[in-house]
Amino acid sequence: MSSNCSILSDTFLSVSSGDESLSDLSLQSAISSLPLNANLNSLFSECVKNLNVVHINAQSIPAHYPDMLASFESRDIHAILVSESWLKPCLPSTSYSLPGFHLIRNNRSNRTGGGVAIYLRSYIPFKIVSSSCQPPPVDSAEHLLVEVSLSQTKILLGVFYSPSLLTNFFSSFEALVETFFPNYGHTILMGDFNTCLLKDDSRAHKLVSVCEACNMHILPLSATHRYPNSTPSLLDLIIVSSPDFVSKHGQCSADAFSYHDLIFLSYILRPPKVKPKILLRRNFARMDVEQLRADARNIDWSAVESASCIEQGVDVFSSLLNQLYDVHAPIHQVKLKHLPTPWLTEDIKTSIHRKNVAKSKFKLNNSDEIRSKYIKARNRCNTLCRDAQRRHIHASVENSDSHRVWKFLETVGVGKSSHNPSVLNIDTELLNQYFSNPSNSFDSSAKSRTLNSLSMTSTPSHPPFVLSQFTVCDVKKSVLSVSSNAIGTDNVSRTMIIPLLDIIAPVITYILNECVSCCVFPEAWKSANILPLPKKANPVTFSDFRPICILLFL
DSSP states (O other): OOHHHHHHHHOOOSEEETTEEOOOHHHHHHHHTSOHHHHHHHHTTTOTTSEEEEEEEOSOTTTTHHHHHHHOOOTTOOEEEEEOOOOOTTSOGGGGOOTTEEEEEEOOOSSSSOOEEEEEETTSOEEEEEEOOSSOOTTOOEEEEEEEEETTEEEEEEEEEOOOTTOOOHHHHHHHHHHHGGGOSEEEEEEEOOOOTTSOSHHHHHHHHHHHHTTOEEOOOOOOBOOTTSOOBOOEEEEESOGGGEEEEEEEOOTTTOSBOEEEEEESSOOOOOOOEEEEEEOOTTOOHHHHHHHHHTSOTHHHHTSSSHHHHHHHHHHHHHHHHHHHSOEEEEEEOOOOOTTOOHHHHHHHHHHHHHHHHHHHOOOHHHHHHHHHHHHHHHHHHHHHHHHHHHHHHTTOOHHHHHHHHHHTTOSSOOOOOOOOOOOHHHHHHHHHOGGGTSOHHHHHHHHHHHHTSOOOSSOOOOOOOOOHHHHHHHHHHOOOOOOOTTOOOHHHHGGGHHHHHHHHHHHHHHHHHHTOOOGGGGOOEEEEEESSSSOOSGGGEEEEEEOOOO
16 A cells, blocks of 8 residues: 555544644544534634635535535635535526535436535636536546636646446546646645545555556545444545645534535635625615705706707716716615525524434434434424525515516526626626627628618608607606616616606607707717626637627616
């Protein structure tokens, strides 16, 4: 056996920090009796400036979703690697999201079980480097590798799952390691390899030799898988390229999920700071509508008509309206937060913990009495979670307008599923040039054929089309028919127009009629904010984006 394997089998390690090990069994027992979330908070409390990664064999994220929410609330965890996710393409990511994380998936298709996934903090940029084909061949294992950007450093982060002890995945794993690992100064790989390194057999030798050949290091752990009436085994591994950067690593019980321990790593690389997303919004909530209307009546709107041209008139109108609302609904900063799951109350967390304690006792002693107590605790917990989710959904859709209802239903996975695209370092100027280049949007030959066809068309004998003048009633009807609250480049929104519609409708009518009379479409109304929406989950080129124009309300 190699030196790496001898280290693995020499010492029982539950938690290690550098060369130190936690040998106090009473302390281990105290930690394991805590809820998993409290346990992880304790383990990472001194490593808040490091990159903290955990791996769990979930044996179904859908089945253990409440446990996922309750277990991974710690803000100090930056990545959660999952083996046996059991996610299927028909299950939307929004139904199993964790607050503050992107969910990156590689689902197993055509077969039950399996699958790997990574929950990565939403503020950490990433790019998918490699993912195994699905379903995996019999001589390969499932994997998902992502490139993670931390300041000036790029690291390779991956999760690996070997479905069976019979799978001879070593050749494909070696090819994967030789292809990608040398390209990165730091590599972190975790997973369930279904290869027990406590055994002195060919599988253990082969896996260790592959890692040694590529200068990768398997960190020491004790047995991570304990099944009743069977010998404990070390199946879940942490493989790194630079052990000197390991501040702390180890394992802790995760009975809520499977017979596998959770393994964790604190790596001495500083993750990016959380940058709160701040939006500038007008404070309409405290606005005195009556005073607003009174001040609007006192504004000299005739300045719009006395402008030298309609272009200037449009600018004057937007300026007067914005100045009015700067007084009555000033712009203020709104900091967006990742709110916790609203239905996950402290009572439910307590019930989840009781269920997990009962499950731990049942794993140690599967007598009928212990089994009955575990089933009772499990059923009570499942009922509480299900009822709380139903009450939350009912309260969110009751007495709400259809737009808000559909927005909410999207968040719980109903309707069109939304992807979590990888965060790319895109040059916005180049992207804008790509969108504005007609050659990317139009077929030049088709355009020429169309123009030629139109030029050969005979002139119609009937009179030319003429726009008639608009009335104030036409304008009011059109304004009220628009439901969009999008804000264009003039910072005028529907919310600003509606309260003053009877006062400013004549001004808007004048602007529109002048546009018709002068055959002018104002330059200000030709501008738009462009929102690049990804067409696929992981866009890599400009053509993978769809430009969505946010037009001015008027």
